[in-house]
Amino acid sequence: MDQNSVSNDQARFDQIIDAEEKIEPRDWMPEKYRLNLIRQISQHAHSEVVGQLPEGNWIGRAPTLRRKATLLAKVQDEAGHGLYLYSAAETLGESREKMMDDLLSGKAKYATIFNYPTLTWADVGAIGWLVDGAAIVNQISLCQTSYGPYARAMVRICKEESFHMRQGFEIMQVLSNGSHTQKSMAQDALNRWWWPTLMMFGPHDSDSAHSQQSMKWKIKRQSNDELRQKFVDQTVEQAKHLGLKIPDKDLRWNSEQGHYEFGPIDWDEFQRVVKGGGLCNRDRLCARRRADEEGGWVRDALIAYEEKRCVRDKGEAA
Numbered sequence: 423m424d425q426n427s428v429s430n431d432q433a434r435f436d437q438i439i440d441a442e443e444k445i446e447p448r449d450w451m452p453e454k455y456r457l458n459l460i461r462q463i464s465q466h467a468h469s470e471v472v473g474q475l476p477e478g479n480w481i482g483r484a485p486t487l488r489r490k491a492t493l494l495a496k497v498q499d500e501a502g503h504g505l506y507l508y509s510a511a512e513t514l515g516e517s518r519e520k521m522m523d524d525l526l527s528g529k530a531k532y533a534t535i536f537n538y539p540t541l542t543w544a545d546v547g548a549i550g551w552l553v554d555g556a557a558i559v560n561q562i563s564l565c566q567t568s569y570g571p572y573a574r575a576m577v578r579i580c581k582e583e584s585f586h587m588r589q590g591f592e593i594m595q596v597l598s599n600g601s602h603t604q605k606s607m608a609q610d611a612l613n614r615w616w617w618p619t620l621m622m623f624g625p626h627d628s629d630s631a632h633s634q635q636s637m638k639w640k641i642k643r644q645s646n647d648e649l650r651q652k653f654v655d656q657t658v659e660q661a662k663h664l665g666l667k668i669p670d671k672d673l674r675w676n677s678e679q680g681h682y683e684f685g686p687i688d689w690d691e692f693q694r695v696v697k698g699g700g701l702c703n704r705d706r707l708c709a710r711r712r713a714d715e716e717g718g719w720v721r722d723a724l725i726a727y728e729e730k731r732c733v734r735d736k737g738e739a740a
């Protein structure tokens with residue numbers, strides 16, 4: 423490709439980004455834009471899939487049939503989110519097998535939050551309320567991302583996430599208005615999930631390796647700190663409604679800024695969990711490896727069926 427056509431392609435790409443239009447799979451894009459998207463989208467997909475495990479742990483022990491059916495539907499939705507996202511990453515030329523290999527070998531990241539254990543039923547409420555709540559704040563912003571297939575996947579995912587968050591909030595509401603023991607369970611779950619949820623938004627802007635470039639390319643539309651602040655502002659009010667206390671002694675309303683100030687996040691803990699040192703990292707990867715092994719025959723059967731269908735179609739066409 424000559425220099426002129428590269429600069430024409432780059433100019434067209436810049437024009438699309440400036441005009442708030444979408445880059446589509448067949449459009450020319452800078453190689454670094456493509457690789458950065460594959461990194462973010464595949465990590466996002468892995469998070470959805472691994473994220474089924476902490477709540478899946480409670481499907482067999484949900485307290486009522488209604489709770490069980492709702493949780494089952496929610497966990498199933500997360501698998502669907504993974505599917506939309508793997509498909510979006512595939513449009514960038516990455517194979518599903520490669521993404522899976524990277525997850526199973528421990529090379530690819532997924533959200534650290536899913537390496538924490540779900541100790542009581544209240545944790546299912548806290549995940550829906552806080553983790554899905556944080557995911558919505560992040561993903562509403564990503565609905566405006568510049569890559570078409572990712573943006574469209576986000577629109578669909580956000581619709582389902584809002585149901586997820588409500589089911590979690592409702593569990594917390596029932597527990598908070600229940601017996602002393604139930605309210606204590608809800609508070610204990612909030613105490614354990616609050617700080618890991620704030621870490622979901624990634625490092626502070628000043629330490630975020632990818633943000634600057636991702637914002638220029640409009641892959642990310644708001645920074646990690648902006649989104650984290652938005653989540654804190656809305657969630658503190660929800661905790662008040664539940665009668666629960668956010669476990670942060672530095673939390674206070676700043677009327678000048680119109681935001682809640684909050685205490686320091688333990689980034690050493692974040693790094694430790696990213697590097698595999700969380701309570702459940704090993705279990706999560708073992709579960710995914712087992713699922714991959716046990717699902718091998720399904721993939722083989724699908725490939726064999728597809729090959730047979732191609733041979734038959736060719737025979738009919740001849």
Ligand code: BYC
Pocket residue numbers: 461462465466467469470471472473474500531532533534535549553554557560621622623624625629630631632633636642646696
């Ligand atoms: N956990 O430069 P930065 C759900 C990594 S699941 C682990 O700021 P970026 C749900 C980051 O990857 C929804 N690693 O990165 C499912 C990078 O490392 P690499 C999950 C993290 O990409 C089931 C390094 O730190 N949502 O809702 O600009 C049940 C530097 O960070 C984390 C998404 O995935 C983390 N939390 O910004 C219930 C949203 N944070 O790649 C619920 C999509 C950062 O250089 N992703 N790192 O090795 C994003 O929006 C962005 O990727 C992030 C990070 C804001 C997370």
